[in-house]
Amino acid sequence: MTTLTKPDDGATPPPAPGDGAFLSVRDLYVRFSTEDGIVKAVDGLSFDLERGRTLGIVGESGSGKSVTNLTVLGLHDPRTTTVSGEILLDGQELTGAPERTLERLRGNTMAMIFQDPLTALSPYYTVGRQIAEPYRKHTGASKSEARSRAIEMLQKVGIPNPRLRVDDYPHQFSGGMRQRAMIAMSLVCDPDLLIADEPTTALDVTVQAQILDLLKDLQQEFGSAIILITHDLGVVANTADDLLVMYAGRAVERGTVREVLRAPQHPYTWGLLGSMPRLTSAVDEPLSPIPGSPPSLLSPPPGCPFHPRCRYTDQVAGDRCATERPSLPDGRGAACHLSAERKQTLFTEQIKPRLG
Structure with a gap:
């Protein structure tokens, strides 16, 4: 894969690799050259994954989930793809690694x-x-x-x-x-690292449970690290340990599954949870979709990429949402300009009652 000079967009420098992380991704940028322009598929993504843990990655189609993990495996066409950042697998750098090295790792490690x-x-x-x-x-x-x-x-x-x-x-x-x-x-x-991209989409619920149990057994026996890419938050809730929410090629929220699903901090995560059907809802109760559509990655919006669809931009002083890119703090947190106190109030008074 061709290397790429990191864009200078004023983003917060990525955190240092976590101690004991089996997979460490730092400041990852992935760009695709097309006839229409440069597609900014992944835009400064960082995360860690330890052995024996499962990281769930969720987000709408086109948010960069699959692209990120194909980049980890080195499966993009180097003629049309430029990559920068650091991908460490058990201490071995994969960004720019020779194809022979990647072939030795793929399918095995x-x-x-x-x-x-x-x-x-x-x-x-x-x-x-x-x-x-x-x-x-x-x-x-x-x-x-x-x-x-x-x-x-x-x-x-x-x-x-x-x-x-x-x-x-x-x-x-x-x-x-x-x-x-x-x-x-x-x-x-x-394998020591298993990336599962919608592994149960075409399966009935019985076989789905069997497959998820098989992945758990593999993890318990060999201490494997698993990345689970899915649209099914129910699968994430019952399978993953940690959760990364992606939007427009960026991570907008992360934390343990329990933290994110019980007390989400980003309006996009609120929207994902609010659009799910609930057993306690009336049969004729309409779902609550996120308004608008995901942005084009040829020309993503400035500032917070979610701001054109966000209902709460009027609660942030000035035009920060439209002009300033919010940073994602280390560990638990969300990339949002709303204050912690305001997030808590909104979630308690408006979001949580809708989630049931």
């Missing part, structure tokens, strides 16, 4: 469950071969050993008759089965 298994699986090879290939490459196993491992993984993710289905092609699997096969391929080498 770090792996990703891709969002769309239909395009992630090759139609030319059997499912079993695609699961067995990374296992043979990284462990030196024989063909028979790799085939046995593939059958074992298909069984773990709930594929019926795995000894027969191991020789099927992706088009012979249903959408949910392809998703499970993709998960099996990602887990086959017991």
Whole structure:
């Protein structure tokens, strides 16, 4: 990936890498060159992830969640992508690392469950071969050993008759089965870092629970670090330890799952929680969507990127929301110009009653 000089936008300098962090991302910028201009896909993102913990990343489509994690794996086209910042995996710098180094790490030390298994699986090879290939490459196993491992993984993710289905092609699997096969391929080498991009989207609730339990078992057995990208806040609440809320390529709020879901501090997080259906709501009660649309990353708005959609800009003195980029404090916090006291009042009086 091509390196990029850090933009001078007056943003707060990133915090130093956390002690004991297995994955440390610092001041990450990702830019895509297109015919229409430069897409600012990730804009100064920093976070840490320790072994044995799960980080949930949430946000609307286009907020930079998947781009961030594809960058960690080094999967962007270097001809059209420029990257700057620091990505440390167990102390090893990945930004600008040779492709040979990334190939050695991908599928072994770090792996990703891709969002769309239909395009992630090759139609030319059997499912079993695609699961067995990374296992043979990284462990030196024989063909028979790799085939046995593939059958074992298909069984773990709930594929019926795995000894027969191991020789099927992706088009012979249903959408949910392809998703499970993709998960099996990602887990086959017991990676230290697993990035799960909407891993349960195409699955029914029973299989979804099985897959989430499988990820927990992997984490408990090997101490793996997991990044869970999802739109389902219910999955995050029951699976993740920490939560990062992204908007327009930036982190706008972070903290433990308990802290963020029980006492969110950013108006965007309030909007995400408020747009969820609740069991206690009346059947005909309308949802409360966030007004407007996410900004174009070709020309994101100045200041706080959420301010064109925010209901509370009139409660900040002057035009700070439109002109000054708010900083995200270390640890628990939100990138918002509202004072801590005002956030607390708004949440208690207006937001919390709506959330139930």
